[in-house]
Every structure is written in C-alpha cells, then in structure tokens.
Amino acid sequence: MKSKKIFIRVDASYEIGTGHVMRCLTLANLFTKVGIDIMFICRDLPGNLNHLIVDRGYKLYVLPCPITDHQSTEFKNPYEDWLRVDWKIDLLQTVNIIKSDPSTSCLIIDHYSIDSKWENLFYRLTGKKIIVIDDLANRSHFCQLILDQNISNHNERYDGLVPKSCVKFLGLPYVILRQEFMVEKINLRKRNGSIRRILVFFGGSDPTNETFKTIQVLKNPMYSEIHIDIVVGDSNKNKETIKSFCNEEPNFYYHCQINNMAELMGLANLSIGAGGTTTWERCYLGLPTLTIVTADNQIEIIDLVNNKGAICHLGESSNVTPEKIEQELNFLIQNPLKVTKMSQRALDLMDENMINSFIERVVDSINDTD
Structure with a gap:
C-alpha cells in the first residue's frame, strides 16, 4: 500500500514567533497516530524552531536563509515580508521539494505570508491538494480545506476568500490542543480564587520582552509567598538574563521550551x-489570566475573550506599565470571587474539542485522490 505523506509549510522566527510551528507539531502528532507521514518545510530564519522539529522525529527540509533582506513593494498583506524572500522564490523552492517525493498526498500551509497567488500556482505545478491553517481572514486562499480555530464576530469571514467548494472548520471546537491538555482537563481541580501560584508565559519569542517587565513587578517582597513559574521559549533573545534573575529569587522557577505546559497551567491560580x-489553552483549563497584547493579530481575539469575562485585559504592550500590572494583580488578589468567575467563564467559553473531525476529513480527502 502506498504510504500517505503530508508536507507542512510553516516558519518560526523572532519576528513570526513560534506559535505556528508549535500548533503544526500538534497536528503532526495527530496525523502520525493515524498512519500519515509528516514532513516539514521551513526556512532557516533567525529564531527558528527547526531543531525542535527534528528532535520530535520529523523529517525537515530547510529552505536557505536569504543572503539579502527582501522588502516587498506590495502592501495588500502586511505580513508578506515574513517570507524574507520573493513569494515566487519561496514557491518554487517548495515545489522542488514536493516533486522530489512523488508519494506526497497534500500540502498544509500555516503562514501569514502565503495567499491564493502562491497556492494557485503551487496547485497548477504539482496537482496536490492544499489545506490552509489561518486565523486572520485578511486575504484570499486557493485551498480545499481551511482551519481557523479562533472565535470571531464575523461568522462568514471567509466567504469570498476561499472557493465555494472549500470545506471550512471554523471556531473553538477546532482548537489545536496537545494531548497533555486533554489529560489535564480530566483531573482539573476547581479553583477557589486564591492566588498562591502564578504562571508567566508570553510565547516562544516574546519580542517585546513582556516577561522581564512582569518579573520586575513580581520581585516585590509582597509576592514572596507566591510560587511563580516563568516560562520562556528557546527563541527568546532574553532567556539567559531572565534565567539569571530567576535564580536569584527563591520563589521563582525558570522553565525553557517545556513539554508540560498543561501541568503548569493546571497548577496555577x-x-x-x-x-x-x-x-485557548488557558481557557480550556479555566486558568484566569491578565493579558497583554504583543502583536496586532491578537487584538480582536483578546477583545472578544475579555468581553466574555474570561480574562482581564491590560492593553497593548506599548501602553502597559509595570504599575498597571501591579495594580490589576493586587485587585485580583483582593477579589477571589472575581478570579473564580473568570475561571468559570473561561471554561464555559470552550466547546467540546472536535479537532479529530478535521484530521479525519483530511485523511478522507487524501484517500479520495487514490
């Protein structure tokens, strides 16, 4: 029987962050469990997670780091320069890899820089089906399936952006969660609003260094009895400074590129x-959160979740001071009922997880081509 193979085109960098690769690794694990071989195609960008992909046991094809910095003259997609090369160069390099393995079944794309012009030409050159992971709904796609795990005020946000025949998996039922979160949810303890343990995590790269801003607040002696977990990604440029600071504080615990995030979220208040x-990981486990927006594409999501009462939003990173963090933290410490309500509303926000139905539909799509 011919093996089923899926390529995933995705990148991580200091600029892009690590979230796209991390969620694709979760999908890769789900596909592997149903007998699909997964290969990644990633560019060698500063701050990438290529080593992590290999460490997880997946085949990786590395696209070369551009020698000169590419600046796009087109502005339809503000994220277009994240490819760091002209889109046609990126396309042709990807096509050459796909054509080198004739058993390839389809391509999954999770990249803000790629749109329908890239996808349409890819399909014409390879004939392979395309599946898109997106959460912006800001550009057109040529694809057979699309997955957007975010909630939105615009239920028809992809109408006119994808072919009418495209199968859409939209909303919180399709949140891409690692198995560790499912396991943690089973034994999740009910929170009483008391804050004895705090988890600090601003993504894999934290380009605006919100971690250290928050540390400056939490080092206050008034929080010395609180257990504080500081989590950073391997792509965090300031990780060594953060580590050194944590080592000086007896109630601070430093973690880098961990595999037990669900456990830490379950333990945190x-x-x-x-x-x-x-x-969505925090909401799934009912973890109350003070949030700081660190990228424009987070604003709509955070506003929606904040309006649901599932988080306490502090604002955009450039406007959030250590004093603001301290003020809101003290308010929550003094108001356990507020913390309890946030936890319950976060839990209520999340529907039954149905990501496996997406996996099954992709497998069926692959089988239809045999």
Missing part, C-alpha cells in the same frame, strides 16, 4: 501572558 494560541 493565575496566568500573566500574551494573546495568541495560548489563549
């Missing part, structure tokens, strides 16, 4: 962190 995909 409060989180301080950014928006992005981690938002």
Whole structure:
C-alpha cells in the first residue's frame, strides 16, 4: 500500500514567533497516530524552531536563509515580508521539494505570508491538494480545506476568500490542543480564587520582552509567598538574563521550551501572558489570566475573550506599565470571587474539542485522490 505523506509549510522566527510551528507539531502528532507521514518545510530564519522539529522525529527540509533582506513593494498583506524572500522564490523552492517525493498526498500551509497567488500556482505545478491553517481572514486562499480555530464576530469571514467548494472548520471546537491538555482537563481541580501560584508565559519569542517587565513587578517582597513559574521559549533573545534573575529569587522557577505546559497551567491560580494560541489553552483549563497584547493579530481575539469575562485585559504592550500590572494583580488578589468567575467563564467559553473531525476529513480527502 502506498504510504500517505503530508508536507507542512510553516516558519518560526523572532519576528513570526513560534506559535505556528508549535500548533503544526500538534497536528503532526495527530496525523502520525493515524498512519500519515509528516514532513516539514521551513526556512532557516533567525529564531527558528527547526531543531525542535527534528528532535520530535520529523523529517525537515530547510529552505536557505536569504543572503539579502527582501522588502516587498506590495502592501495588500502586511505580513508578506515574513517570507524574507520573493513569494515566487519561496514557491518554487517548495515545489522542488514536493516533486522530489512523488508519494506526497497534500500540502498544509500555516503562514501569514502565503495567499491564493502562491497556492494557485503551487496547485497548477504539482496537482496536490492544499489545506490552509489561518486565523486572520485578511486575504484570499486557493485551498480545499481551511482551519481557523479562533472565535470571531464575523461568522462568514471567509466567504469570498476561499472557493465555494472549500470545506471550512471554523471556531473553538477546532482548537489545536496537545494531548497533555486533554489529560489535564480530566483531573482539573476547581479553583477557589486564591492566588498562591502564578504562571508567566508570553510565547516562544516574546519580542517585546513582556516577561522581564512582569518579573520586575513580581520581585516585590509582597509576592514572596507566591510560587511563580516563568516560562520562556528557546527563541527568546532574553532567556539567559531572565534565567539569571530567576535564580536569584527563591520563589521563582525558570522553565525553557517545556513539554508540560498543561501541568503548569493546571497548577496555577493565575496566568500573566500574551494573546495568541495560548489563549485557548488557558481557557480550556479555566486558568484566569491578565493579558497583554504583543502583536496586532491578537487584538480582536483578546477583545472578544475579555468581553466574555474570561480574562482581564491590560492593553497593548506599548501602553502597559509595570504599575498597571501591579495594580490589576493586587485587585485580583483582593477579589477571589472575581478570579473564580473568570475561571468559570473561561471554561464555559470552550466547546467540546472536535479537532479529530478535521484530521479525519483530511485523511478522507487524501484517500479520495487514490
């Protein structure tokens, strides 16, 4: 029987962050469990997670780091320069890899820089089906399936952006969660609003260094009895400075590129962190959170979740001072009922997880081509 192979085109960098690769690794694990071989195609960008992909046991094809910095003259997609090369160069390099393995079944794309012009030409050159992971709904796609795990005020946000025949998996039922979160949810303890343990995590790269801003607040002696977990990604440029500082504080615990985030979230009474995909992990486990937006694409999601009462949003990183963090943290410490309500509303926000139905539909799509 011919093996089923899926390539995933995705990048991580200091600029892009690590969330796209991390969620694709979760999908890769789910596909592997049903007998699909997964290969990654990633560019060698500063701050990438290519080593992590290899460490997880997946085949990786590395696209070369551009020698000169590419600046796009087109502005339809503000994220287009994240490819760091002209889109046609990126496309042709990807096509050459796909054509080198004739058993390839389809391509999954999780990249803000790629849109329908890239996808359409890819399909014409390879004939392979395309599946898109997106959460912006800001550009057109040529694909057979699309997955957007975010909630939105615009239920028809992809109408006119994808072919009418495209199968859409939209909303919180399709949040991409690692198995560790499912396991943690089973034994999740009910929170009583008391804040004795705080989890700080601002994503894998934390480009605005919100972690250290938050540390400056939490080092206050008034928080010395609180257990504080500081989590950073391997792509965090300031990780060594953060590590050194944590080592000087007896109630601070430093973690880098961990595999037990669900456990730490389950143990925490409060989180301080950014928006992005981690938002849904926290909500799934009912973890109350003080949030700081660190990227424009987080704003709509955080506003929606804040309006649901599932988080306490502090604002955009450039406007959030250590004093603001301290003020809101003290308010929550003094108001356990507020913390309890946040936890319950976060839990209520999340529907039954149905990501496996997406996996099954992709497998069926692959089988239809045999």
